Amino acid sequence: MKGYCRYFGREATAQPLGFMTHFSILSLARNALSRHSGWQPTWRDAVPKDGYDVIIIGGGGHGLATAYYLAAVHGITNVAVLEKGWIGGGNAGRNTTIIRSNYLLPGNAPFYEWSMKLWEGLEQELNYNAMVSQRGVLNLVHSDAQRDAAARRGNGMRLHGVDAELLDVDGVRKLAPFLDFDQARFPIMGGLHQPRGGTARHDAVVWGFARGASDRGVDIVQNCEVRGFLRDATGTVVGVETSRGLIRAGKVGMAVAGNSSRIAALADLRLPIESHVLQAFVSEGLKPVIPGVITFGAGHFYISQSDKGGLVFGGDIDGYNSYAQRGNLPVVEDVCEGGMAVMPMIGRVRLLRSWGGIMDMSMDGSPIIDRTPIDGLYLNAGWCYGGFKATPASGRCFAHLLATDRAHETAAAYRLDRFRTGHLIDEKGQGAQPNLH
Amino acid sequence: MADLLVEQLSGFGLATIMARKGVSGMAIGMALGVEAPAQPAFCRGENNLALIGTGAGSWFAHTDMVSPAWHTALRDRLAELASVSDQSDGYMLIRLSGEDARTVLQRGAAIDFHPEVFAPGAAATTVIAHIGVVIWRRDDDARGRPKYEIATFRSYFDSFRRWLDHTAAAL
Amino acid sequence: MRIDCPYCGERDAQEFVYRGDASLMRPESEDGMADYVYLRDNLAGPMTEHWYHAQGCRTWIAVTRDTTTHAMLGAIFARDGVR
Structure with a gap:
């Protein structure tokens, strides 16, 4: 019983913001003995505030991972993740859970390998069982x-x-x-x-990142559809109009793969997607x-x-x-x-x-993690059908971009202007024919 | 007991006709003395010549009994009007007739073969078992049973025949 | 999904090859070329697009289709309408 109390004391000092249960053999045992009536919600379902330093549109794996790494790596915690439906209800809940880094091209290989390395340490980092299984x-x-x-x-x-x-x-x-x-x-x-x-367990990845982000102060706002962008006189994006009202933001990041064109169109932006x-x-x-x-x-x-x-x-x-x-x-x-x-x-x-x-x-089968021509608006998009395996590195690189305004070195090739400049990353060699990638 | 007769046809002539730009089906029909249908259809005229609509401005010319000069004669009559390409050796023709012929076709092609939709004189270009086919329906036989003819590329014929054998066996 | 080919009638979409947005116009000069090749409106809702009836009449057609429901809203020969 003595160790039991000491354990809780340690948790409180290590995670001052947290109210979530730290998973361990002891917490499992304790909850088993109390017929599992003592578990707390894994993350906090937040009501949106008037404004944030950073707003991430999209509560899928990539958006939640971005919020987590913004808080955990860059110390930016005044962050909201806005999700139209429920978190992990889009492609994060519809993929085939495969993780791999068997890429050929220099623009891709280091990024996906870094993602693989992040998968390998993810469960320890998040204290969450994402069922990462390196079965080949x-x-x-x-x-x-x-x-x-x-x-x-x-x-x-x-x-x-x-x-x-x-x-x-x-x-x-x-x-x-x-x-x-x-x-x-x-x-x-x-x-x-x-x-x-x-493979990794897709929804556990979502919940793990949500818990890690929420625990560090990030607001996860569900049923909150973005319907427009708030722009100042210079055209800079300074917030979003949502189904739950106006929310101001220092920066807005889009992580809505599948619907990127629809959200970009709200800012009059056409995408190569x-x-x-x-x-x-x-x-x-x-x-x-x-x-x-x-x-x-x-x-x-x-x-x-x-x-x-x-x-x-x-x-x-x-x-x-x-x-x-x-x-x-x-x-x-x-x-x-x-x-x-x-x-x-x-x-x-x-x-x-x-x-x-x-x-x-x-248009080349590879993703985009970049600033947009519109100040204040950042883009994480174009994952084709390979987004799940990229979740940790995508979040990490997008967080780096949002925090520093510079591309992370492993995602430096994922520029939005590479189509215009000819620096395509076309693993399959199909050209600008998206349905063949 | 299934009522299906499968005949592999020989001695036929088949040629594609592609209208030149601006040339109407009417002009092509006039030159050949047989209606050139504007829709997928099988139209038989004099001299044992039939035209089968395969696309906008394109037809199959078909004859049951080919002669060595058949396709050059076609070409001469359509000079300036259309491109003619002899396909007699490029395609195989199979005839399916009998009460169960429609059932067999219906198990292969995703189009409607109901007699009200696919009556004698109807034609369609489509796929059966991923193999391109042109199907047309001739006049019913003496006992009122339907008669279909199917053209497939010669190189796909063995695969088509495999589909047909399996499907017919399941009747 | 079945497409009402203006020549062949209603056929399974499997017989067709997809080309995409039919509203794109090749620019006169090189200036708009990158946008023409790479950028898309990617409409959610009714969209007119080019399909090629490869396993039917071998004709390019312009199909208007709702991309949110796959409902078919009409098809014409490509040469008669949008380019």
């Missing part, structure tokens, strides 16, 4: 040319200090013996493996069968298995502009064909749910 990401190759491309990518990764292994067929067979190796059309010839890649729908799927719960994340190389299909047992998988975006958060059947068929081609065993598995999320498809 395996990209299959089905031809000599693909193997060459995988070797090139793997070498590029290793030059950036990222772990990468080029596997031959036997190497793949050890990891995933159930694949259809000798398929006549797309035989599996090997794979590129990133052992440190894996199209919104597209990406579908994802989950099966009924099964015993453990898929060891890590596996991607098919001859079609667009990727799959992992959640801790609950469901197979979580997806494929291509539907390919047409959409804000509808639901897709159409041709892509369902295409994804399932990809799955059947690489692992026919899943043919008997029943699909539980499918859903759609709206992606900010940028």
Whole structure:
């Protein structure tokens, strides 16, 4: 009992702003003994004040991570996160939870690798179980040319200090013996493996960052839709008009991927972005069968298995502009064909749910973290369908930009003007055709 | 017992006709002595020649019995009016007839084959099992059963045939 | 999602290839080229866009569609209307 009291004393001094429970074996035991009636809300549902130093629009993973790092790293705590619906209800709750840093281009690789390193320390930093599971990401190759491309990518990764292994067929067979190796059309010839890649629990990431931010004084305001920008005589953004009234701000950051163009249009800004729908799927719960994340190389299909047992998988975006958060059947068929081609065993598995999320498809397939031509307005956008894995580094870099007015060194390439200047970061080499990235 | 007759056709002639800029279907029809339909349709005229609408300003010319000079004769008659390209070797033709023919087609193509919509003389360019097809409906046979003809690219024919065999087997 | 092709009639969107916003106009000079290539209105609501009926009549058409609901609001041959 003595240690018990000492524990609470220590918590109070370490986190003077906090009223949240610090998770530990002791708090678990205490709450278990009190029939779990003593848990406090994880974060504070705030009423908006008249003004803040910084307003973040968008209470998804990126917006909450930005607020957390503004407070935790830069000491800026007079911050509000404004969310139209409920936090984590957009793409943060619609992704397939994959984390990886297997990028080739110099503008991308250091950023995503830093994000991976932040994932690796995230749970300790936030004192929150985000279920980060480094179970490996395996990209299959089905031809000599693909193997060459995988070797090139793997070498590029290793030059950036990222772990990468080029596997031959036997190497793949050890990891995933159930694949259809000798398929006549797309035989599996090997794979590129990133052992440190894996999955993380999407909503726990949201709640963890929300708790960390809220605990440091950040106001998380839900059901607060931004409907316009408050501009002064020089055109500088000095606040936002919302469904809960005017809120003034020193700086306003947008983290609303999927809807970036709609919010930017409120400031008469056109973006190099199209919104597209990406579908994802989950099966009924099964015993453990898929060891890590596996991607098919001859079609667009990727799959992992959640801790609950469901197979979580997806494929291509539907390919047409959409804000509808639901897709159409041709892509369902295409994804399932990809799955059947690489692992026919899943043919008997029943699909539980499918859903759609709206992606900010940028013109080169890479994101934007930059100031805008409008003073006081900052942009975090264009995550295409790779935003989840970027959550920690995106928040960290956007916080750095908002706090210092300078790009963080790992996100220096994610400029808004790179399209005009020709400094594109086009991993897939598709050009300005967002539905092909 | 399913009522389906599958015939692989031979001896036919098939050519694409693409109207030159500003040339109407009417002018092309006049030159060939057969109606050039402005919509997807199968129109049969004299001399065993039919035109099948495949797009705005484009048609398939089709004959059941081809002669060596068939497509050059077409080209001569459409000089200055349209581009003609012989496709007789590029496509395979299959005829589906019988009471169950419509059911088979309906399981492959996402268009309506109800007789009120797809009557004799109707045509459509679409896909079956991801394979491009042009389908038209000929006059019913003597017993009033429907008769469809399907053109597929020769190189896709084996794949198409696999779809057809599986689908017909499930009748 | 089914598109009412002005030539073929109503077809599944799978038969079409998507090109995007039909309102973009190629600029006369080089000045507006970067905006033309890279910037989009990305409308939420009715939007007119180019689709190519690759597996049908092989014609470019201009489809007006609500991007928030996928409701089809009309289609014409691209050459007859918006460029």
